[in-house]
Amino acid sequence: MPGISFDRAVDYYDATRGYPPGVAEQLRDAIVATLSLSRQARLIEAGVGTGRIALPFLEAGYFYVGVDLSRRMMDQLRRKLDRRPYRAHLVCGDVMRLPVSDAAFDVGIMVHVLHLVEDWRQVLDEVRRVLRSDGAIVLISDERDGQQDAFPAPRAQVLKAWSAILDELNVPPEQRRDGAPHGLDERFREHLQTRGAGVERLTLLTYRQHPQTVRSVAQRYQERMYSSCWVLPDDVHAEAARRLQRWVDEHPAPDAVYEPPARIDAMIARWR
Template sequence: MSIDWFVIQNYYGQIAHLYDNTRPLPPEVSAKICNCILKLVKATPETKFLEPGIGTGRIGFPIIKQGYDYTGIDISEAMMNQLRGKFSEMPENLTLIQGDAANLPFADNSFDAILTTHILHCIDDPLVGLTEIKRVLKPNGVYLSCEHLHCSYQEEFFQAFNKIIAKYRETSQHKKEKISPFGEEMQQKLVEMGAEVEKVTAARWQQSQTVGELFNMYRSRAFGVCWLIEEDEFNQAIQEFKNWCDNTYKSEGIILTDELIFNITVARNWN
């Protein structure tokens, strides 16, 4: 097996109920992203979608609501249960499977459109994930690699927290974070693998949060970075992080506002 199922399932099992708050999508932004995806894949009533690492269905939900044939695969039932809970009745056009994106349980050339958001870095070898996507995508199919980027204040919090936990991580026995070989290089990887690639901005919107709200997300260990150290170390780190917040912003009530961006790397004619 290519992944540590227990570590990932355990992690997502603990944060599934908080997950959507870590990357909120206001309904109008979600609708805009949905329309952009449907246009990019030239969706028809026959279009069959696949989303490896579907999680809570943050991206797929409005597409499913429109009745498209949608299959999601994820190793965390807890994450998919959040998606199930968004419907009063399970839609007939939605299939959810617990499984591994590095070993997709589908025949070659099965889907017209495949999308992923923040999942390939979870796979031991993300290239295996991409190769699987290419295998199950129909020859004229479209692959969309989506990215919901951090804004500047989120990045500032993330960097400050990372700096604090660095000293604990030097000695920690905890599983080391994997560095994604993709990120900026996704476009190049897809070209090397034979795809025609285009980068599209699907949505830009303003987001506001108070310092206290963002700090509390860290305190409740909602982000992956909070699980890179043991619990005792985390309790010390979060106190240091509280001091950093107080020194930097003076009040938990300060409102932080910035623009968020949702980008899609589109791969077509992949052969």
């Protein structure tokens, strides 16, 4: 298994992971400005999914190749493109063996994919292989667990409760995918530096998340909307979901609505 296909997530991915209006376009603009990209730049995204990151680049006329294990996720992106003359090339394949030739791109983008693949080092090396000698790799992470009015975001509260429940249930590390590197793990920087890149880390933008409550976030864990829930055995997940419901029932304000602050951070590797 080279990675985790998101076929099963296609019906709810955009509703649960999509950015509020305008944020994806701001993200594109921040990447373009940070890398001083010209309109002729050629981009490739490993794990393109439904095009949450890709679509604004395509709408702005960039040449963009997306690779993904999940045909269904890319079909969703195709529907959004709706035969408009965008320069999108969507390829069903494994990002550990990119089906493209060497040195063909200026920028390689990866967002929430390296924790899913069998060997993230191989993916970084593959993306480097398909970049020109002065290309750049952009790794992006959503940091969504900010505070609002002194309260941790519902997502952070639920994640903490969920982890405590998995501890109580003695769920072993391999069923929690604890070893997988998340966000902008420093191991990515170290690996890219060994490949000769200069690596910097920066915040690209901040925004307010969609309105959310403790109950609505807990429901996503209970309905197995996150890939971390897919690897749990069914009976363990069912028991964890029951315990999480008890925690929600005892929460002092499970239906209080928050629009917590969030940031989009990037790790950028450049070769000159």
